[in-house]
Amino acid sequence: MTRKDFFAKVGFGAAVVLVPTCIGGLASSCSGEDEGSPTPAPTNVDFTLDISTGTLAVNGGFLVHSGIVVARTNTGEFLAVSASCTHQGTNVNYNASGNKFICPNHGAQFNSTGVVTQGPASSNLTQYNTQLTDATHLRVFS
Numbered sequence: 001m002t003r004k005d006f007f008a009k010v011g012f013g014a015a016v017v018l019v020p021t022c023i024g025g026l027a028s029s030c031s032g033e034d035e036g037s038p039t040p041a042p043t044n045v046d047f048t049l050d051i052s053t054g055t056l057a058v059n060g061g062f063l064v065h066s067g068i069v070v071a072r073t074n075t076g077e078f079l080a081v082s083a084s085c086t087h088q089g090t091n092v093n094y095n096a097s098g099n100k101f102i103c104p105n106h107g108a109q110f111n112s113t114g115v116v117t118q119g120p121a122s123s124n125l126t127q128y129n130t131q132l133t134d135a136t137h138l139r140v141f142s
């Protein structure tokens, strides 16, 4: 291999390594496009969901309704917290295996009651009450 060939291959390899790094960096620092503001936590909440079908019919499922993420744990309990991440407002997802909420944008994590366990978020999500009103209906309320 000539010196020219070596640098040609190393240069290409470095470009392959750097491109994904830069793309990954877009999510947090290369661009301001993902910057947003948290939506204020809903107030005066009182709605009922049919849990006989859809994602809440099975343990580990979750959905977002009226700005609130409602989740069913792996043990069948129901959780409800404000959906908007307190960092920049991306809706959080429920992670059933860890029984926690995770923001897909920058990785903030919140426990099952909405308390921050990992930044960059520094404020908690708002927790709401849940109550089964019968075998197939879940009430979510302030």
Ligand code: FES
Pocket: 085, 086, 087, 088, 089, 090, 103, 104, 105, 106, 107, 108, 119, 120, 121
């Ligand atoms: S929006 Fe940044 S961690 Fe959620």
